[in-house]
Amino acid sequence: MRIGIMGAGGIGTVVGGLLSNAGHDITLIDQWPENVDKIKADGLIVEHRDTEVLTHPKAIHLHKLQLETEPFDAAFIAVKSYDTEWATTMMLRYVDPDHGVFVDFQNGINDQRMADIAGVERSLACIITISAACYEPGRGVRTDVNSPGFKIAEHDGSDTARARELVEVMNAVEATEFSDDLWGERWSKLMVNCMNNALSGVSGYGTAKVRTEADTRRIGIQLGAEVARVAKAHGKELHSVLGLSPEMVIDAAEGRNVEEVEAALLETARKAGPGGVPSFGQDVRKGRRTEIDFLNGYVSDMGREKGVPTPFNDKIVEIIHDLGIEFKGDKKHVQPLIDMLP
Incomplete structure (x- = not known):
């Protein structure tokens, strides 16, 4: 070909x-x-x-x-x-x-x-x-x-x-x-991206560390749950991601079955290996423009269309917009999201 x-x-x-x-x-x-x-x-x-x-x-x-x-x-x-x-x-x-x-x-x-x-x-x-x-x-x-x-x-x-x-x-x-099911698959992948990519950029962590550090893992669950809620509001049927159903991620964000979801995320971190950095994190390290408006920003926009709140996605978009281009990833950038955790 x-x-x-x-x-x-x-x-x-x-x-x-x-x-x-x-x-x-x-x-x-x-x-x-x-x-x-x-x-x-x-x-x-x-x-x-x-x-x-x-x-x-x-x-x-x-x-x-x-x-x-x-x-x-x-x-x-x-x-x-x-x-x-x-x-x-x-x-x-x-x-x-x-x-x-x-x-x-x-x-x-x-x-x-x-x-x-x-x-x-x-x-x-x-x-x-x-x-x-x-x-x-x-x-x-x-x-x-x-x-x-x-x-x-x-x-x-x-x-x-x-x-x-x-x-x-x-x-x-x-x-x-x-x-x-293209659209269900796309939204499922978007859920993974929104749970990990921008967090890697703002924190400076690689793929595995985003999921092994307790604070960023918990933030990721909140981000993913918002994606799942928005997708459902738009009539998209999500598929299991990272060994988790979207319902499990929503449950964990609301305080149910948290240990099971966190265990699954830790297992994906183990499989990811220490060297992986998502594309968003790579862009930040290279001082490039990020895709924030096409990932978490897209979720925020689609949530507003259906009246679905997306506070964690909104906040990470705001953080990255405020940081601009050519910023350095640092755990301190994540603090506003940590402060929002239930």
Whole structure:
């Protein structure tokens, strides 16, 4: 399969490298010059725990996309949420107009924004459950052991040949499933992101520490419960996440079965390993703009639509907006959220 991956960050490099290694025709398109140049010169190393594989996908700078004359069978949109529109627009003329597809490979719920540009009739989604990072040029790192690693879905939930083909393609990276419920899957993943990502950014903690430290673990439960309540108000049927049903997270936020939920979160911290940092935390460490308005901010907005209170999500959005860009993660930034805990 000939695939153009727009965005060679953590997910883009891990997916692109392993698909290339499996024999697919992969082109990574990225705006980080040193990353592209390193891959072109020396190949792309994909690291997972104690193993490394040297892969050789094609890598090009954004301004070199104009030189691509053979259309892609698929465009994977793997950029930050705030870059969705321009990245999709840029790929339009380079994807096969008759049979080519666009696949949303992002955190947050950006599928409709991508489909508004590419056309819903050729838009699919990939819900990502692995964790990955790109800390240095030419090296993608997978930081978890989750399986299945991906779920492929059509917007309307239909079971199509093209969705099944993508499942087979992505099996080369990690076990992949077909899902007939894109929106339930997206909201379930959003729940995980909202419980962990922004907390990692403001505190400076990695994925595991957010869940092992008592204060941030308890805040995460409150954040997740608010996501679940908002999703239910909008008629979304959430799936179990982190080994927990959404009802269990809501119960824990309200003081019921807290020990069981905390034990499950501690187990996910153990599996995450010490080196994992969610994408939001990576952005803060790199002094980059964050996706707060597309994660916790999205929940706050959707909660207001249905009159569902989201005080913890509102507060973490406020904290990050006040800190701006290029702040350093520090436990002191979390104190206002600690003060809100019941």
